[in-house]
Amino acid sequence: MMSLNSRKRLILQAIIEDYINTAEPVGSRTISKKYLTSVSSATIRNEMADLEEMGYIEQPYTSAGRIPSDKGYRLYVDSIMNQNILNAKKIEYIKKEFMETLGEIDDLIKHASKLLSNMTKYASIAMAPQYGKTRLKHIQLIGIDNFNVLSVIVTDVGIVKNSVIRMEESLDIRTLDKISNMLNDKLTGLSLDKLNDLDISNLTSEVNGYNELLIKVLPELFQALKYSDKIEVYHEGAANLLDLPEYSDIQKAREFLNVLDEHDLLFEVLEDKSEDLSVTIGKENKITQLKNCSLITATYSFNGKVIGSIGVVGPTRMEYSRVISLVDCLTENLNDILSKVLKT
Amino acid sequence: MMSLNSRKRLILQAIIEDYINTAEPVGSRTISKKYLTSVSSATIRNEMADLEEMGYIEQPYTSAGRIPSDKGYRLYVDSIMNQNILNAKKIEYIKKEFMETLGEIDDLIKHASKLLSNMTKYASIAMAPQYGKTRLKHIQLIGIDNFNVLSVIVTDVGIVKNSVIRMEESLDIRTLDKISNMLNDKLTGLSLDKLNDLDISNLTSEVNGYNELLIKVLPELFQALKYSDKIEVYHEGAANLLDLPEYSDIQKAREFLNVLDEHDLLFEVLEDKSEDLSVTIGKENKITQLKNCSLITATYSFNGKVIGSIGVVGPTRMEYSRVISLVDCLTENLNDILSKVLKT
DNA sequence: GTTAGCACTCACACTCATAGAGTGCTAATT
DNA sequence: AATTAGCACTCTATGAGTGTGAGTGCTAAC
Numbered sequence A, B: 001m002m003s004l005n006s007r008k009r010l011i012l013q014a015i016i017e018d019y020i021n022t023a024e025p026v027g028s029r030t031i032s033k034k035y036l037t038s039v040s041s042a043t044i045r046n047e048m049a050d051l052e053e054m055g056y057i058e059q060p061y062t063s064a065g066r067i068p069s070d071k072g073y074r075l076y077v078d079s080i081m082n083q084n085i086l087n088a089k090k091i092e093y094i095k096k097e098f099m100e101t102l103g104e105i106d107d108l109i110k111h112a113s114k115l116l117s118n119m120t121k122y123a124s125i126a127m128a129p130q131y132g133k134t135r136l137k138h139i140q141l142i143g144i145d146n147f148n149v150l151s152v153i154v155t156d157v158g159i160v161k162n163s164v165i166r167m168e169e170s171l172d173i174r175t176l177d178k179i180s181n182m183l184n185d186k187l188t189g190l191s192l193d194k195l196n197d198l199d200i201s202n203l204t205s206e207v208n209g210y211n212e213l214l215i216k217v218l219p220e221l222f223q224a225l226k227y228s229d230k231i232e233v234y235h236e237g238a239a240n241l242l243d244l245p246e247y248s249d250i251q252k253a254r255e256f257l258n259v260l261d262e263h264d265l266l267f268e269v270l271e272d273k274s275e276d277l278s279v280t281i282g283k284e285n286k287i288t289q290l291k292n293c294s295l296i297t298a299t300y301s302f303n304g305k306v307i308g309s310i311g312v313v314g315p316t317r318m319e320y321s322r323v324i325s326l327v328d329c330l331t332e333n334l335n336d337i338l339s340k341v342l343k344t
Numbered sequence C: 001g002t003t004a005g006c007a008c009t010c011a012c013a014c015t016c017a018t019a020g021a022g023t024g025c026t027a028a029t030t
Numbered sequence D: 001a002a003t004t005a006g007c008a009c010t011c012t013a014t015g016a017g018t019g020t021g022a023g024t025g026c027t028a029a030c
Helices: A006-022 A028-034 A041-054 A070-080 A088-100 A105-120 A173-187 A192-197 A211-231 A250-261 A263-271 A320-341 B006-022 B028-034 B041-053 B070-080 B088-100 B105-120 B173-187 B192-197 B211-231 B250-261 B263-271 B320-341
Strands: A123-127 A136-145 A148-155 A158-166 A233-236 A277-281 A293-302 A305-315 B123-127 B136-145 B148-155 B158-166 B233-236 B277-281 B293-302 B305-315
Touching: A006 A028, A006 A041, A006 A070, A028 A041, A070 A277, A070 A320, A088 A105, A088 A320, A105 A123, A105 A233, A105 A305, A105 A320, A123 A263, A136 A173, A136 B136, A136 B148, A148 A211, A148 B136, A148 B148, A158 A211, A192 A211, A233 A263, A250 A263, A250 B250, A263 A293, A263 A305, A277 A320, A293 A320, A305 A320, B006 B028, B006 B041, B006 B070, B028 B041, B070 B277, B070 B320, B088 B105, B088 B320, B105 B123, B105 B233, B105 B305, B105 B320, B123 B263, B136 B173, B148 B211, B158 B211, B192 B211, B233 B263, B250 B263, B263 B293, B263 B305, B277 B320, B293 B320, B305 B320
Parallel strands: none
Antiparallel strands: A123 A233, A123 A305, A136 A148, A148 A158, A277 A293, A293 A305, B123 B233, B123 B305, B136 B148, B148 B158, B277 B293, B293 B305
């Protein structure tokens, strides 16, 4: 019976790591010379034939070396590879970068994304906080002048969209405050998603005479909130991938870049990640255009609640160990900063 | 004496337009067959030799056809090409797309950028409104809870950054209103750029006891405003360019994509455009990495004041006429919407 | 001033041979 | 029974050599 004994695992590891470095199919001689010097290439060949039969490696064409299959990478990531230990300098660097970022969460995430692509040399993708899942903390209507009202919505993770509402009738400060207070009373603590489903008419009874604001304007505002969640997806460092031989074929490069420009697809990819850190390899991806790619994503949270995710996209021939440790360290810092910045 | 007679101009036009379509050097026979059927190829050859001597066209190598030089394109754009007339459907389409956009200016610009790259099939770049040049209309401090103050800054073109400020000391609503009012009195009408240079200490005398807010927090806030102007540069449709033969060389593609990821560079490019509509061809670009590209940009304004710009980047072999008319139509609509949405 | 004719140039596509890396199998070795 | 040496075989990548065709510049005729 053919089993995945420890030598086979060593060989698989050797193949994967060599392939990750060189992007060239790995031959038996290379392994016997560079990795398992005590064994002859003939022996390695036999083992490789077995590994191929088991589906962990494949041959691009007859009499070429072997390259890892998605299944091979999966085994590697799950139980073969060594954990990469980030050196202190890098950790320090990440910390420092984060400390220097000022501004809102959005900026923080953008910065993190840029940092990630710079450090990994792959592309990074990120979604801004999904406010839908956060709770309303404060809503305030502010009169700017006679006919313009500014609405500001604050959630437990910070500020969200806010917009200027143009009114037909003029409202004085006193009235606006009154309405604000009423809205705060009724709505604070609700998740923004719920605001959408809310029956506004319940509220109107209490503040009569300002129907325009309540019935026409607010629902629109809430709708805009929902919409804005979807478009806040970024990517950075796409150009990095063009250096890799995987994308020396323009056609492939183009296909990949197209995915990055489709915010809907990216959103889909990032949205359904619930684990802390997730590795998706090649065909495991639901998105067809990403079947040649691997994704390493992590979620970031606030108040114990996941509010978004960020990650790295690259070819399946990715430096998993290195990237995982980077993503891990980065999100740790990110979460840290978030909890500090947003602390109530 | 060699002069740029009207036949030479026709030939130059033929060369440029054929080259724009095919990306292949254009030969004398092609021109005599497709464009100037009444003249023989030999004559065309003579004229082409002249055009080359004058610097309007060049030969990639001996005995190849001719391609336009930057100088040739320049002449073409300035005084040869026919103005493209957009068909009604396209105009309608642009109008419709704009009508359906809701949300803030930023979203509007992003949408416009996307629209532009989709319609032109080149890449588009855009900068969000430069608030620095706009005037403060309203500033408001809102207490969210005991230790968090939300500051909102409204300008004459809409909303800008606003941020939650965490305070050491608790401030009640009354106090915040008092400070808000004071700030409004003093600051309304100033351009945001000026806020930075402002001597805060002037203000403190009037509201004693709240030094933390005024001296420590506000300057930081203003600083953040300045910073945020720079990073709001987008690009869309980079992948479009990969379809062009100009970028079949990965190296070139990579170089170009890098520029797009460098927000500082893009900012620089977009910032110094003051004309209504500007065409920059090849080496006319200051940015070295764009010396092979042409740029067609336009500014958008509000209240007669230019607040940002948006444009198209592509190879020098660009469909100038078509793109110019699109950019023109688009910014016209954009300005239109802006003036309606923001009308006070 | 224009055109036909012609020799010349050069990139590109194509073929073909060779080298080299790697395999799988068999037989010998441990 | 597991390992290894040896060998024939396969397939790609590389580079040289060749032919083709588009295009030119020049000259001489119209």
